[in-house]
Amino acid sequence: MKTKCRSNDAPKMTGCRSRNDGNGRLGGKRSDTHVGTIEKHYGVDLGARSDMHLGTLLKRRGADSLGDIV
Numbered sequence: 207m208k209t210k211c212r213s214n215d216a217p218k219m220t221g222c223r224s225r226n227d228g229n230g231r232l233g234g235k236r237s238d239t240h241v242g243t244i245e246k247h248y249g250v251d252l253g254a255r256s257d258m259h260l261g262t263l264l265k266r267r268g269a270d271s272l273g274d275i276v
Contacts, residue, residue: 235260235271236260237260237261238261239259240256240257240259241254241256241257241258241259241260242256244260244272244276248276250276252275252276
């Protein structure tokens, strides 16, 4: 059975993503997500170990969010 997303979800997003605090912005990716998972999902090579956490990669690159490095 396919899950139906809310009508205000971003149309090109895969899967359903929750929103933060009613301001309409998509929730951020968790900092304990492995880089390998992100690389596989988005089809990118971030040039880091696949078992590294996103939070560690962001700190090392001086970035605020996944969008800054993708």
